[in-house]
Amino acid sequence: MSPENYLHLSALLFTIGACGVLLRRNAIVVFMSIELMLNAANLALVTFSRMHGNLDGQIMAFFVMVVAAAEVVVGLAIIVMVYRSRHSASVDDASLMKL
Amino acid sequence: MSTLTALSSLAAETSTSGGEAAQFWILAPIAVAGGLGTVLMRRAVYSALCLAGTMVILALFYLANGAYFLGVVQIVVYTGAVMMLFLFVLMLVGVSAADSLKETLKGQRLITAGFGLGLGILLIAGIGQASVGSFTGLAEANAQGNVQGLASLLFTRYMVAFEVTGVLLTVAAVGATMLTHREKIERSKSQREQSEERVKDGTQVPPLPAPGVYARHNAVDIPGLLPDGTPSPLTVSATLQERGQVREVHHEAMGSLAALEQRTADHQNRPGSVSGALGPGARPERESNRGESGSTRTTDATGTAGDDGDSDGAEEAGK
Known part of the structure; x- marks a missing residue:
C-alpha cells in the first residue's frame, strides 16, 4: 500500500464535510462538518510530512489544530448567542441581521 | 557495511508494511462511514458521536504515519475537548429537535451531490497527477524522537507563529467569554414588586x-x-x-x-314511566339503579337512606 491512500481518504473526508456544510441547516452540524474538513486537511498534511521525510507538515497540522480549537470556542459562543436571541439553531431562521 | 545500511535507510521506500495496509483497509471504511454519519444523521447528537469516532480513527492514522505527538494531541484536543464542547452546546440548545427533512431550497440536494462528486473527482485527480512512486519516510526525521524533532522546529523556525498562536488562543477565550456573558442592565424586581405588578395588571393573581x-x-x-x-x-x-x-x-x-x-x-x-311519577323528595338516580323492582315503591316521599327505610315506606304505602 502506498501512503497516497491516506491522501485519497483525506480527499474523501474533505468532500463529505463540504457536502455537509451545504446540506445541513442545523448550525452545530454545519460546524461539525467544518471540523471534519479540517481533520481531513490535517491527515493530508501528516501524510505529506511522511512522504517528504521532514516534520514541517506535522507542524502545520499542529497549528491547524490550535486554530481549529480557537475557532470552535468562538463559533460555539456565537451559536449559543444566536440561540438565545432566536430560540433556534437553524441557519435558515437567522436570515436577518436584526431580530 | 555501515554505509550500505545508511544508504538503504536513506533510500526511498515504495510501500508500507502489510500490517499498516491491513489497518488502513479496516479503519478507512469506518472513518468514511463516520463522516457520512456526521453529515446524514438527523439528530445532532448522533452526528457528534459519529464525528468523534472518525476523529479517533484519524488519530490512529496519525500514529501509523509516524506523527506520535499529533496522534495523542488529536485524541486529547479533538475527541476530548472539542467534541465535549460540541456536546455541551448541543445540550444547551436542546437535543430533542431533529432536523426536518423538508427541502427549503429547491434542488439543493441534487446540486450538493453534483458539487460533491465534482470536488471529489477534482481532488483525487489532483492527487493522482502529483503522485510519485516512492516516499521518504520519517525514520530519519524521527530519529531523535518525534516530540523532540517537533519541538526543535517549533521553537526555532516557527517561533513567531507559535507566539501568535498564544495570542490567538487568549483572544478566543476572551471573545467567547464576552459573547456569552450577559450584563444585567437593570435591577431585577423584588418579589413584592412582582406581586404588586400582577395585582395591578389583573393577570393571574393566584398561583x-x-x-x-x-x-x-x-x-x-x-x-x-x-x-x-x-x-x-x-x-x-x-x-x-x-x-x-x-x-x-x-x-x-x-x-x-x-x-x-x-x-x-x-x-x-329507560324506566320513563316510573321517573314521571316520582315524588318531590325522590332521588332519580337511586330509583333508576333499582328500576326493575322499583315500580311499586314510587311513593317513597320521605327518601330516607337505606333499603329498610325504603321498604318500610313501601309497605306503608301499600297499606
Whole structure:
C-alpha cells in the first residue's frame, strides 16, 4: 500500500464535510462538518510530512489544530448567542441581521 | 557495511508494511462511514458521536504515519475537548429537535451531490497527477524522537507563529467569554414588586393551576382541562410546550365523559314511566339503579337512606 491512500481518504473526508456544510441547516452540524474538513486537511498534511521525510507538515497540522480549537470556542459562543436571541439553531431562521 | 545500511535507510521506500495496509483497509471504511454519519444523521447528537469516532480513527492514522505527538494531541484536543464542547452546546440548545427533512431550497440536494462528486473527482485527480512512486519516510526525521524533532522546529523556525498562536488562543477565550456573558442592565424586581405588578395588571393573581386536574392523569406533561373540556395551556410548563412534549389526552377524557353522560341518560330514560311519577323528595338516580323492582315503591316521599327505610315506606304505602 502506498501512503497516497491516506491522501485519497483525506480527499474523501474533505468532500463529505463540504457536502455537509451545504446540506445541513442545523448550525452545530454545519460546524461539525467544518471540523471534519479540517481533520481531513490535517491527515493530508501528516501524510505529506511522511512522504517528504521532514516534520514541517506535522507542524502545520499542529497549528491547524490550535486554530481549529480557537475557532470552535468562538463559533460555539456565537451559536449559543444566536440561540438565545432566536430560540433556534437553524441557519435558515437567522436570515436577518436584526431580530 | 555501515554505509550500505545508511544508504538503504536513506533510500526511498515504495510501500508500507502489510500490517499498516491491513489497518488502513479496516479503519478507512469506518472513518468514511463516520463522516457520512456526521453529515446524514438527523439528530445532532448522533452526528457528534459519529464525528468523534472518525476523529479517533484519524488519530490512529496519525500514529501509523509516524506523527506520535499529533496522534495523542488529536485524541486529547479533538475527541476530548472539542467534541465535549460540541456536546455541551448541543445540550444547551436542546437535543430533542431533529432536523426536518423538508427541502427549503429547491434542488439543493441534487446540486450538493453534483458539487460533491465534482470536488471529489477534482481532488483525487489532483492527487493522482502529483503522485510519485516512492516516499521518504520519517525514520530519519524521527530519529531523535518525534516530540523532540517537533519541538526543535517549533521553537526555532516557527517561533513567531507559535507566539501568535498564544495570542490567538487568549483572544478566543476572551471573545467567547464576552459573547456569552450577559450584563444585567437593570435591577431585577423584588418579589413584592412582582406581586404588586400582577395585582395591578389583573393577570393571574393566584398561583397557576396544577396540571392534569380535570384530566384522567396528573402527570406534569398533561394539561388540565377547562370545564368545557379544552386543555388549558396555563397548567403545563412553557418549556415542555416549546419542546412539543405535552401529551394531549383531552380527546380521551372527553370521550369517556361523553360515554358516562350517555350511560346516565340511558339509565334515566329507560324506566320513563316510573321517573314521571316520582315524588318531590325522590332521588332519580337511586330509583333508576333499582328500576326493575322499583315500580311499586314510587311513593317513597320521605327518601330516607337505606333499603329498610325504603321498604318500610313501601309497605306503608301499600297499606
